[in-house]
Amino acid sequence: MRISELAARTGVPVATIKYYLREGLLPAGERTSATQAQYGEAHEQRLRLVRALVDVAHLSIQRTRQVLAVVDAPPASMSELLHLATDPDDSQATPRASAFLEGLDWTVPEGLGALDELERGLAGLADSGLDIPRAQLEAVAGAVDRVAEIEIDGVPTTSAEAAVAYSVLGTELVAPIILALRRIAHARHTFARFGHEPG
Amino acid sequence: MRISELAARTGVPVATIKYYLREGLLPAGERTSATQAQYGEAHEQRLRLVRALVDVAHLSIQRTRQVLAVVDAPPASMSELLHLATDPDDSQATPRASAFLEGLDWTVPEGLGALDELERGLAGLADSGLDIPRAQLEAVAGAVDRVAEIEIDGVPTTSAEAAVAYSVLGTELVAPIILALRRIAHARHTFARFGHEPG
DNA sequence: CATTATTAGACAGTGGCACTATCTATGTAA
DNA sequence: TTACATAGATAGTGCCACTGTCTAATAATG
Numbered sequence: 001m002r003i004s005e006l007a008a009r010t011g012v013p014v015a016t017i018k019y020y021l022r023e024g025l026l027p028a029g030e031r032t033s034a035t036q037a038q039y040g041e042a043h044e045q046r047l048r049l050v051r052a053l054v055d056v057a058h059l060s061i062q063r064t065r066q067v068l069a070v071v072d073a074p075p076a077s078m079s080e081l082l083h084l085a086t087d088p089d090d091s092q093a094t095p096r097a098s099a100f101l102e103g104l105d106w107t108v109p110e111g112l113g114a115l116d117e118l119e120r121g122l123a124g125l126a127d128s129g130l131d132i133p134r135a136q137l138e139a140v141a142g143a144v145d146r147v148a149e150i151e152i153d154g155v156p157t158t159s160a161e162a163a164v165a166y167s168v169l170g171t172e173l174v175a176p177i178i179l180a181l182r183r184i185a186h187a188r189h190t191f192a193r194f195g196h197e198p199g
Numbered sequence: 200m201r202i203s204e205l206a207a208r209t210g211v212p213v214a215t216i217k218y219y220l221r222e223g224l225l226p227a228g229e230r231t232s233a234t235q236a237q238y239g240e241a242h243e244q245r246l247r248l249v250r251a252l253v254d255v256a257h258l259s260i261q262r263t264r265q266v267l268a269v270v271d272a273p274p275a276s277m278s279e280l281l282h283l284a285t286d287p288d289d290s291q292a293t294p295r296a297s298a299f300l301e302g303l304d305w306t307v308p309e310g311l312g313a314l315d316e317l318e319r320g321l322a323g324l325a326d327s328g329l330d331i332p333r334a335q336l337e338a339v340a341g342a343v344d345r346v347a348e349i350e351i352d353g354v355p356t357t358s359a360e361a362a363v364a365y366s367v368l369g370t371e372l373v374a375p376i377i378l379a380l381r382r383i384a385h386a387r388h389t390f391a392r393f394g395h396e397p398g
Numbered sequence: 399c400a401t402t403a404t405t406a407g408a409c410a411g412t413g414g415c416a417c418t419a420t421c422t423a424t425g426t427a428a
Numbered sequence: 429t430t431a432c433a434t435a436g437a438t439a440g441t442g443c444c445a446c447t448g449t450c451t452a453a454t455a456a457t458g
Contacts, residue, residue: 179374181340
């Protein structure tokens with residue numbers, strides 16, 4: 001198909017598709033002349049994936065490119081995979097995160113990018129003034145661990161490529177679903193605990 | 200204290216503090232003359248809270264204003280509280296979300312904003328091409344429900360105001376921690392399941 | 399009192415991001 | 429032949445969260 005049909009099928013404007021091509025999120029079509037290229041089913045599917053990552057998972061274009069790069073060329077080792085998007089330049093000390101994880105007896109590979117996120121999250125919570133007891137955060141962590149365990153149990157074992165794609169994309173695409181479910185569950189439990197009037 | 204000291208204490212530039220004042224995220228200081236105002240501890244704490252919401256929880260200025268408005272003037276009824284930020288104009292039908300929640304036997308108040316988020320998340324996942332079995336998503340939802348339950352159990356019962364502030368701010372400020380913990384737990388369970396080499 | 403520093407408030411400017419529009423040279427379809 | 433489409437380059441747009449500048453007024457200091 002030509003670019004205009006790709007645009008029509010996916011609802012993505014031609015100009016935006018060109019932009020994604022420039023940014024390397026979408027592979028170039030098969031050139032048939034100086035001013036024409038053909039796109040196939042694979043392009044259409046890829047474009048839908050890009051849209052999901054950008055619109056639904058709210059990834060930046062740059063982050064989307066990183067994620068897709070990993071899906072396209074799965075790294076040889078797990079540690080490489082897990083360090084995706086860890087910028088060694090700005091990886092800081094993570095005292096709060098380390099202390100917290102020690103309390104949980106979680107063994108965690110070093111230099112993991114998510115450690116910085118945890119550090120920032122804990123630091124932000126601390127100086128927001130909102131006081132949440134450590135024990136409660138630990139209980140939350142236990143339940144989150146269960147979420148992650150279920151997700152990893154679902155990773156297909158048919159091939160390394162499939163496993164990598166599933167876990168990398170799943171991490172991004174399921175996150176908004178988890179947050180939405182959490183909000184909905186908050187509502188449920190709030191009603192259960194406090195009824196329809198607060199206090 | 201004067202605005203420059205407030206800036207020095209919190210590390211937030213004077214120009215940014217003025218911006219937050221304009222945007223109504225920070226109450227005005229106590230005026231002592233046409234060109235002077237005094238700020239107190241409360242301003243400092245509020246400013247730290249604003250920074251946590253903006254920097255760590257990645258809320259937009261507009262959303263931060265909404266959240267703070269609820270904290271400042273807790274709504275009279277729970278349903279009002281839960282419908283925070285539900286724009287009645289763009290609340291769509293949520294067929295996927297409704298079907299999913301029915302499968303879970305979750306009773307959910309109607310018109311909840313998070314339903315739209317869930318709908319978008321499920322739709323995005325569906326057309327990303329990543330196929331995650333319904334049963335697995337339901338299992339994840341169960342574990343997320345447990346997370347939410349723990350959080351709501353921790354809500355203080357000392358006063359309605361405290362309960363509202365805690366739950367509203369907790370929803371926003373703990374979300375990044377949950378996502379970081381999820382990533383870390385993914386790493387743990389991935390190693391446990393696949394070892395250090397993929398596949 | 400004179401001088402320097404600070405402030406509130408108004409408003410314009412900046413940098414980053416994700417597009418979006420325009421243009422040209424070429425090519426395809428009716 | 430004539431209308432339409434495309435690749436690629438480049439420039440422009442709209443939004444957002446600041447950031448900088450200016451003025452009139454006040455405060456602090458010597």
